[in-house]
Amino acid sequence: xxxxxxxxxxxxxxxxxxxxxxxxxxxxxxxxxxxxxxxxxxxxxxxxxxxxxxxxxxxxxxxxxxxxxxxxxxxxxxxxxxxxxxxxxxxxxxxxxxxxxxxxxxxxxxxxxxxxxxxxxxxxxxxxxxxxxxxxxxxxxxxxxxxxxxxxxxxxxxxxxxxxxxxxxxxxxxxxxxxxxxxxxxxxxxxxxxxxxxxxxxxxxxxxxxxxxxxxxxxxxxxxxxxxxxxxxxxxxxxxxxxxxxxxxxxxxxxxxxxxxxxxxxxxxxxxxxxxxxxxxxxxxxxxxxxxxxxxxxxxxxxxxxxxxxxxxxxxxxxxxxxxxxxxxxxxxxxxxxxxxxxxxxxxxxxxxxxxxxxxxxxxxxxxxxxxxxxxxxxxxxxxxxxxxxxxxxxxxxxxxxxxxxxxxxxxxxxxxxxxxxxxxxxxxxxxxxxxxxxxxxxxxxxxxxxxxxxxxxxxxxxxxxxxxxxxxxxxxxxxxxxxxxxxxxxxxxxxxxxxxxxxxxxxxxxxxxxxxxxxxxxxxxxxxxxxxxxxxxxxxxxxxxxxxxxxxxxxxxxxxxxxxxxxxxxxxxxxxxxxxxxxxxxxxxxxxxxxxxxxxxxxxxxxxxxxxxxxxxxxxxxxxxxxxxxxxxxxxxxxxxxxxxxxxxxxxxxxxxxxxxxxxxxxxxxxxxxxxxxxxxxxxxxxxxxxxxxxxxx
Numbered sequence: 001x002x003x004x005x006x007x008x009x010x011x012x013x014x015x016x017x018x019x020x021x022x023x024x025x026x027x028x029x030x031x032x033x034x035x036x037x038x039x040x041x042x043x044x045x046x047x048x049x050x051x052x053x054x055x056x057x058x059x060x061x062x063x064x065x066x067x068x069x070x071x072x073x074x075x076x077x078x079x080x081x082x083x084x085x086x087x088x089x090x091x092x093x094x095x096x097x098x099x100x101x102x103x104x105x106x107x108x109x110x111x112x113x114x115x116x117x118x119x120x121x122x123x124x125x126x127x128x129x130x131x132x133x134x135x136x137x138x139x140x141x142x143x144x145x146x147x148x149x150x151x152x153x154x155x156x157x158x159x160x161x162x163x164x165x166x167x168x169x170x171x172x173x174x175x176x177x178x179x180x181x182x183x184x185x186x187x188x189x190x191x192x193x194x195x196x197x198x199x200x201x202x203x204x205x206x207x208x209x210x211x212x213x214x215x216x217x218x219x220x221x222x223x224x225x226x227x228x229x230x231x232x233x234x235x236x237x238x239x240x241x242x243x244x245x246x247x248x249x250x251x252x253x254x255x256x257x258x259x260x261x262x263x264x265x266x267x268x269x270x271x272x273x274x275x276x277x278x279x280x281x282x283x284x285x286x287x288x289x290x291x292x293x294x295x296x297x298x299x300x301x302x303x304x305x306x307x308x309x310x311x312x313x314x315x316x317x318x319x320x321x322x323x324x325x326x327x328x329x330x331x332x333x334x335x336x337x338x339x340x341x342x343x344x345x346x347x348x349x350x351x352x353x354x355x356x357x358x359x360x361x362x363x364x365x366x367x368x369x370x371x372x373x374x375x376x377x378x379x380x381x382x383x384x385x386x387x388x389x390x391x392x393x394x395x396x397x398x399x400x401x402x403x404x405x406x407x408x409x410x411x412x413x414x415x416x417x418x419x420x421x422x423x424x425x426x427x428x429x430x431x432x433x434x435x436x437x438x439x440x441x442x443x444x445x446x447x448x449x450x451x452x453x454x455x456x457x458x459x460x461x462x463x464x465x466x467x468x469x470x471x472x473x474x475x476x477x478x479x480x481x482x483x484x485x486x487x488x489x490x491x492x493x494x495x496x497x498x499x500x501x502x503x504x505x506x507x508x509x510x511x512x513x514x515x516x517x518x519x520x521x522x523x524x525x526x527x528x529x530x531x532x533x534x535x536x537x538x539x540x541x542x543x544x545x546x547x548x549x550x551x552x553x554x555x556x557x558x559x560x561x562x563x564x565x566x567x568x569x570x571x572x573x574x575x576x577x578x579x580x581x582x583x584x585x586x587x588x589x590x591x592x593x594x595x596x597x598x599x600x601x602x603x604x605x606x607x608x609x610x611x612x613x614x615x616x617x618x619x620x621x622x623x624x625x626x627x628x629x630x631x632x633x634x635x636x637x638x639x640x641x642x643x644x645x646x647x648x649x650x651x652x653x654x655x656x657x658x659x660x661x662x663x664x665x666x667x668x669x670x671x672x673x674x675x676x677x678x679x680x681x682x683x684x685x686x687x688x689x690x691x692x693x694x695x696x697x698x699x
Contacts, residue, residue, distance in 0.1 A: 015031065015034075022074060053135075066086075067083070067084050094130045096128050103165070103174070104165045105119050116222070118224060119222045125139055128213050129214065131210065132210055139216070153197045156199075168221045170219060172216075187201045230260065232256070232258075265330065265331070267313075269317040286304075287299045296369075315454075327411070329410050330408070334405040340394040340434045343407070346429070346430050347428070353415060353425060366407060368403045369408075373390075373391040393438070432444060461493055461620055471485040481630050488581075488598070490578040494526055508553075508554045510596075511590035513552055518579040519579045521577045539558075541557040592629055592630065635660065
């Protein structure tokens, strides 16, 4: 549009120019800047001059140009070249608003807080059109993987009434759809890479510019996949309008929380019929458990996630032996947000364990002791075969009451009669399957994640060694003298069970040597693969340890082969007792105050037959108290009671022998012989040998 100069004032005078012109004098005239304000109204047409449609998001530009002729301030006549200036204003056509939401789940508009696999989720895509003038509209919905698959979406239903919730794989119109009743044209639905579901609306023009709405519902199924616990899934959708070459895009996202089960398994030993049992840790669980053989639920009170967090059921046990019965407890705790379906648990009967005569005593319950039904898997015999499957789902943690998210399995096993003594028996339980819905996919891909072990450390043998006697009455306690025999007694307590490659090694200190093996006895329940106890003793081997007299006869080896203790009583200890004697040798290093020790070691399992005890050789040892060498100290004095005499005089001679009675480690002197040799002196013996006092000589 062009505004002619006639519509404007003939002249624009401003500043300090006087009326009618003249020399500018701001002291006399100052009217400020000359300004013209032109206001007008324009209507946005439906089309541009080239007949293209005015559409959402487009920018309309209004340019203005002004031309003017400068005037002389003195004469107000034209002066100089004509001037020109330009400007513009922009207006953008409003765009629509796009939202995405979850409209229904499994056909119901009451939306649960969390969803599970198999749920049919209906999404709603809403686009408010400010007018019905637009180019191609494309809505891309990016379904999250692996939760959904766009291949499920095959049909757009435009025939059903507005607001009909579509079944899975179908899209339709929502309750507030108004564009389709106007155009009668359904969008084109397709799928694309990236798990995209796409809806495309063709160009539309409405000369009346009436606002309308796109309202699409489509339903897709949550696939049965093993999802990570605590998973929140984000679903994104974008809408774009291609309006006369101008592409505008809007994005909206929607999150949903999945109910994903999260079972955890622990296993522990909670009871035993042996009073000698030691539990590690000592607190076997948050509630007390009954003795093996007790029928029904084996615990009193409730087992919940709260008290398991303080005292979990995960104890091992030690100090028991063959024939003892223990109770195992397997706990499956669902800590997730979804129920656990089709839970399968399998256990293994380990070597060294057997089912008691009274049976397995299997019990399956929840944390309140309420029985849970189960089936044996694959037609097997149950837990220790192919496993069991729990019939009903296990509650999730968020809805659990009274331990309903807890599964407790208890059963009894007995240590076999021929179990190896000192053996560690591992018993491993597994969750081999669970699902997020009934009949759903197995979440267990790595079995090692869902397993736990309980251990039994069977009772080891023990050895004691004492000095049971010495041969001389004159020495007290552990004081000994050279030539004296010391009697040792070695007692080996043998637990119930078997004891492979057993042998006793006893090595004496230097200055001690074996003189006799007095006896070897055993409880009647103990037998050996090497024959009778008397045979074992007769096959004993005594050998030197090093060179020299002080190393002779220092080492004893007794080979028991495989020992078996068939007893079945925890009140009585069965044992093997060895009694032998050793003599104190007379050597240069076997002196007064020398402490002599010896060590007896009982070895079993993978014995290598050498003097070195390797890590794979099981052993227990015991040392007897030290015996301490005592020696006598004798002094001899010779005096002449008559200190003077002459040739051929007979003079008395006094010989005094004394044993020291003070100082440590002194002993009596035995077999003392006194000789006075006169042949090299100026004296001859004249008789008259007389005992004056003290111990009288025997000869």
